[in-house]
Amino acid sequence: MKKWLLVLAAVLLIFVAGCAQDNGGNTGNNAAQNQNAETNNEAENGANEQSEQPAQVEEVTLNIGASEIPHSEILNFVAPILAEQGVNLNIVVFNDYVQPNVQLYEGELDANFVQHQPYLDEFNAERGYDLVSAGGIHIEPFGVYSNRVQSLDELEEGAKIAIPNDPTNRGRALLLLAQNGLIELSEEAGTSATPADITNNPHNFEFVELEAAMLPRMLDEFDAAAINTNYALQADLNPLEDALVIEDAESPYVNIVAVRPDNQDSEAIKKLVAVLQSQEVEEFILENYNGAVVPAFQ
Structure with a gap:
């Protein structure tokens, strides 16, 4: 009888030891899992923080020719707005209509803002150029x-x-x-x-x-x-x-932003035209020129 008691006690000791080892293993696994979860959460939070940061805007500079009034004044007004969008304007003022087109065609300028569409059409035909309009901005009644x-x-x-x-x-x-x-x-x-x-x-x-x-x-x-x-x-x-x-406001001589075919679809040109055709520019024209310059995109 004593032998059976000893055998039973030994079996109970082995069983208790096994349970203790299982609990220890589970405890270790749980700790590891918790640590992995914390690491994953930290990584995920870090990724979220990075995604919440504003993406860096690649800056570009547009060399644009302009007549002094009102073209360069309008461009100087929109320059800070465009700078916030990564487009810096280098405004070159001209006192004639020929050189802005020549320099645009030859690549010294990226765009010009000096003329209406009929003049550009005539200039292209005379010089064999292929300059195009990126958008109409205003009318200057003659x-x-x-x-x-x-x-x-x-x-x-x-x-x-x-x-x-x-x-x-x-x-x-x-x-x-x-x-x-x-x-x-x-x-x-x-x-x-x-x-x-x-x-x-x-x-x-x-x-x-x-x-x-x-x-x-x-x-x-x-x-x-x-x-x-x-x-x-x-x-x-x-x-x-x-x-x-x-002339009245129905004049067909809309002043345009002229560009080359190779850059008319660039993001910088699109941003330039979008801002020039914005409500802010409409208000600027109406407030500053008292009808001598009329927005063409109202």
């Missing part, structure tokens, strides 16, 4: 100015009227004069009208063609002059107050 008379009716017989010498703006000036009854043009003339297309000139006006940028400076030399609004503004002429006649 006007006729004078330091000698207060209205077109006061122009005397044989008065000298200065007009731009580039094909598009020359035609634009003659069309404006025709619309106000000073002359008549042939039906085929269109936007490329020249003095040779005048079919009726009842007051024998003399038309003198000059570079557009010179017209405000030469205004005293003529009885009247048809002047682009950007050059009028530079000469402190107020189109709404000083112009004898002016």
